[in-house]
Amino acid sequence: MAAFQLDLPKFESRNAQVVGISSDFLPASQAWSEKMGLTFPLVSDLPRTTLEAYGFLDTDPKSRLYRYSKRAYVIIDKSGTVRFKKVLDNPKELVTNDELLAQIDKLK
Amino acid sequence: MRCVTRTLVRVAALFSLSSVLPAAALEVGDKAPAFTLPATTTEKLSLADYLGKKNVVLFGFIGAFTPT
Numbered sequence: 340m341a342a343f344q345l346d347l348p349k350f351e352s353r354n355a356q357v358v359g360i361s362s363d364f365l366p367a368s369q370a371w372s373e374k375m376g377l378t379f380p381l382v383s384d385l386p387r388t389t390l391e392a393y394g395f396l397d398t399d400p401k402s403r404l405y406r407y408s409k410r411a412y413v414i415i416d417k418s419g420t421v422r423f424k425k426v427l428d429n430p431k432e433l434v435t436n437d438e439l440l441a442q443i444d445k446l447k
Numbered sequence: 448m449r450c451v452t453r454t455l456v457r458v459a460a461l462f463s464l465s466s467v468l469p470a471a472a473l474e475v476g477d478k479a480p481a482f483t484l485p486a487t488t489t490e491k492l493s494l495a496d497y498l499g500k501k502n503v504v505l506f507g508f509i510g511a512f513t514p515t
Contacts, residue, residue: 392482413479420477
């Protein structure tokens with residue numbers, strides 16, 4: 340999260356909007372956003388319909404993250420088409436900003 | 448007749464199964480599902496706000512106050 344904020348100028352210079360999504364209720368996201376000094380939006384998907392539609396939701400009842408969002412990334416181009424998608428089953432893994440930025444560069 | 452019944456049962460089973468299974472997972476090349484949700488920076492944020500203007504990096508995170 341902090342890494343996104345740190346690299347935000349790099350995303351902005353590529354005309355890319357960073358948006359975070361979770362199943363948290365908005366006040367929790369707001370408190371965290373304030374604490375972290377985030378200037379990009381976090382959206383709150385309490386009903387989890389968008390998380391489900393994007394395949395981000397952990398649907399394994401045995402998982403500790405059941406009904407939470409996995410760590411996941413999509414890049415949507417200006418026409419609204421999905422151009423990159425990665426959903427990580429292991430929350431300790433991460434897609435680096437460099438990888439995301441390289442994917443955005445490919446869109447041009 | 449028994450054969451016809453058996454086939455009908457199988458077809459019915461297939462249909463009921465398809466309604467239970469989730470829709471095919473979103474893939475690269477698909478249209479991104481539209482959404483309008485409460486956001487930290489604005490009252491409501493829609494994917495449509497950026498269409499034709501910006502690329503969007505949408506990332507899912509487990510929840511607030513989790514390590515990232």
